[in-house]
Amino acid sequence: MKSDFVILSQYYLMELVKILQEKSDIAWEIYIPNLSIDSVVFGFDKSSLKVLLVKMKETALWALPGGYIKKEEHLIEAANRILKDRTGAENIYLQQFRVFGDLNRSEYFFDGLPDSLWHKQRFVSIGFYALVDYTKVNLIIDDTSDACEWKSIDALPELMMDHRNIFDKALVRLRKELNHKPIGLNLLPEKFTMPELQKLYEIILDKKLNRGNFYRKMLRYDILEKLDESRKGGAHKAPDLYRFDIEKYQNALKNGLNEGW
Amino acid sequence: MKSDFVILSQYYLMELVKILQEKSDIAWEIYIPNLSIDSVVFGFDKSSLKVLLVKMKETALWALPGGYIKKEEHLIEAANRILKDRTGAENIYLQQFRVFGDLNRSEYFFDGLPDSLWHKQRFVSIGFYALVDYTKVNLIIDDTSDACEWKSIDALPELMMDHRNIFDKALVRLRKELNHKPIGLNLLPEKFTMPELQKLYEIILDKKLNRGNFYRKMLRYDILEKLDESRKGGAHKAPDLYRFDIEKYQNALKNGLNEGW
């Protein structure tokens, strides 16, 4: 974490710090102190799983999109608002998954800045993960960030503070919930092929699955509807298109797709 | 929640409110504002699953044991401290499971009391669940409570605020984690019989399990060590005693006891 300190204090008097200071007073007024939200936003683009990251202005460090909770706002409203401000998207699948409350989680990060600065508080951060249709998002850069981009989960840049840990925990949770929550439904476009769905499962589980068995197992769940179209255009045989039968899917998930005593 | 208001304001000038006011000033000094912890402490006494509840002084309402996070304290330290203050026990299995952050979760509860009162803040509460060996706990009554007791989960008294909801969510989580975490290990005494273990599973899952199949499945996991003793004294055949082989158990749980692609 020492590196964070060096990076930030290089720019001690520069634009980022000025902006943070300007925002500080109003933040104390409208937000609950000591509490923050950090969101791990997953997207899938047919070949890899991606996460939405924000590059902090004038630094080399990336961060998870995050924010604070207004004094008169439900927790889930806050998480949705923060996500909408970044992606323009509403009605996103969004779940809290863990609280990050270590004393030293932002250690050194704002060293050298005045104690009265909102951002220098001790924050207990509530981690959310979100699933979005990669094709339907407009990324928005705000005034504390240089960039806002999708990054492949197997080639993440260096993240600030404990955000790498937050991401790791989110991925573990996503893996666990693959059989209990509508993960596929929220990450894929409406119509998709069986190989695409299998690819998604393989990437999330980080494991090769047998093609034929995956195919039959999925069909046996009886949550997919086969369409009368196929995906033309690629080389080789055109795969059939499917979409989720949402009612059946929701129903099946109640019991979990797999396991059980 | 209206009923909470009535119950509390009956005693508006009485001892509970006096105690809360005395504690208020120091609370503002040492704790992080707006944040609380509520713990669902599970115990198992051979025939039923129990939860630790606290009866608030001079009211008819019960509550989950809870507390606050010190300004210079890790989140997990706070949860452990709160639990130790109630049970005298340390090294307890303790997991955060969900945040309860609705605006109105304590609505009406402290109506009529001064806004400066620590307890009247908006609290975002972090829910933990704990598993303890029922036989090794000394319940402790503090100065805001009349009673501290184990209550059977199928006959819970009325709980204050949203504590019933917190309990329900904890039970759902416990059920889900039965195949992924050392639930049995932490709820049972060191030595136990197969029927006792089965009973625990049946209560948590709220489902009858086939005796013979449970027996063999458990043995197949290869996480139990059969002892050279049996539980004499009951009527009928004396069942064999087992204990967990902790190393094998921990190892097996890494992959989950059941399911999997």
Next chain:
DNA sequence: TCAAAAGTGTTGGCCCTACACCCATGC
């Protein structure tokens, strides 16, 4: 000796693995 609970055996079915085979498509 008998009832009841614990421990064990057995059978049929489902799902999973694995691998093989056919089919459709673009080059």
Next chain:
DNA sequence: GCATGGGTGTAGGGCCAACACTTTTGA
């Protein structure tokens, strides 16, 4: 037509539910 990838068939094994049988204990 041929390589490639998608859809389907199939044999073997493991686990599971269901049920029956045996063993052990206290009354």
